Amino acid sequence: MFTLAGKISSRLVSRLLLRCSSAQPLAPCVEETEKSQSQPLPNASPQELPLGDEYRVVYLPKDFKLHRLNVGPARAVAIKKSQAMEYYRQQLTVRLLESAAARLYKEQLVRGFCHLYMGQEACAVGIRAAMRSTDKLITGYRVHGWAYMMGVSAQGVLAELTGRRSGCSGGKGGSMHMYGRNFYGGTGIVGDQVPLGAGVALTSKYLQDGGVCLALYGDGAANQGQVFECFNMALLWRLPMIFVCENNNYGMGTSSKRAAANVNYYTRGDLMPGIWVDGQDVLAVRSATEFAIKHAQQKGPILLELCTYRYGGHSMSDPGTSYRTREEIQKVRQQHDPIQGFGALCLEQQILTADELQEISQVARLELEVATRAARKDKEPPLSHLWRDVYSGVYEGKLRGVHPGIEV
Known part of the structure; x- marks a missing residue:
């Protein structure tokens, strides 16, 4: 159907995915923390799930760890074929998007910093699957995959990285400053997005729009004082907010155990x-986020720790092997990869076939090939655009029902 370079056979896809079907999709930080206490399985019975002929019930292999909660997210989750296809496609597309970004960076077409998300795809896809149209999200500088998940096209991401007109920020934001609908982008300051997210949550509460705000940060940013200040303010004001710590084991080149006295970030x-959530399991992330959204809306803020792993270095300028071994990285790729793990689950549960997974892979690769070519060919913004976008419409017009500049 497609003539793509590197096309692999359905049989090879099947072997590749079945190789990890017996391994639980867990990140290394799971092995380094105390064994979680088992919860009753499942928290929701199959009779309570929206079942039909198109649904399958999947029991999550790993327990959630709870803090100040008597009941946690459901470990029995329902998924239908169309959802499985979408989750697999999205995770694979984010992976391929970051691979394309890495190639463009090596060709010196990407200026400045470039922080990649490879290995953490289940976090973005699982959270996005649970979000509603009224919910908002803000994250840090590892933003490319999130921009795509929040509605920016692959070309919009790659064109922004290369400073082209069709970039989602007009080619002026670069790697760390991408935005979309209900997506308040990334920020280049470690942890700076958390107080901004608290402000977004406060706005939702003030306007009573029914939405919650998810503020994502890493295990390195978790040690920032501003994060703890926001914990306090969010609790005091009962903000509809979800704090999400993407614990990928390393803050730049420092392991979490060397940087934090308490590595139980949740x-x-x-x-x-x-x-605590297995961040390499897209269905576990979805279930936890659904639970957290209901809690934030009804009772106030809640904290999720997604245990995950990044394959690359802190940024493209970091080889990522001076503070960890190549064997460690390879072990995660072989045993805990979120895409391979989910693909193996779909095969094992007979939700998808190897041929269907192969076709999804072909479509995703074609999408990225087209997007990469378009980003290369696009023009840079003219100098006349340099002073544009300095100011935007002020918010008071919507908030107070008056025109900007009129005294109240």
Whole structure:
């Protein structure tokens, strides 16, 4: 159907995915933390799930760890074929998008920093699957995959990286400053997005729009003082907010155990409820996010720790092998990869076939090939655009029902 370079056979896809079907999709930080206490399985019975002929019930292999909660997310989750196809496609597309970004960077077409998301795809796809149209999200500088998941096209991401007109920020934002609908982008300052996210949550509460705000940060940013200040403010004001710590084991080149006295990040909110989640399992992330959204909307802030792993270095300028071994990285790729793990699950549960997974792979690769070519050919913005976008419409017009500049 497609003539793509590097096309592999359906039989090879099947062997590749079945290789990890017996291994649980867990990140290394799971092995380094104490064994979680088992919860009743499942938290929701199959009779309570929206079942039909098109649905399958999947029991998550790993327990959630709870802090100040008596009941946690459901470990029995329902998924239908169309959802499985979409989750697999999205994870694979984010992976291919970051691979394309890495190639463009090596060709010196990407200026400045470039932080990649490879290995953490299940976090973005699982969270996005649970979000509603009223919910908002803000993250840090590892933003490319999130921009795509929040509605920016692959070309919009790659063109922004290369400073082209069709970039989602007009070619002026670069790697760390991409935005979309209900997506408040990334930021180049470590942890700076968390207080901004608290402001977004406060706005939702003030306007009573029913939405919650998810503020994502890493295990390195978790040690920032501003994060703890936001914990306190969010609890005091009962903000509809979800704090999401993407624990990928390393803050730049420092392991979490060397940087933090308490590496159980889901407990760091003190009086705030928290949940530890296997961030390499897209269905576990979806289930936890669904639970957290309901909690944030009804009771106030909650903290999620997604245990995940990044394959690359901190950025493209970091080889990522001076503070960890190549064997460690390879072990995660072989045993805990989120895409291979989900593909193996779909085969094992007979949700998707090897041929269907192969076709999804072909479509995703074609999409990225087209997007990469378009980003290369696009023009840079003219100098006359340099002073544009300095100001935007002020918010008071919507908030107070008046025109900007009129005194109240």
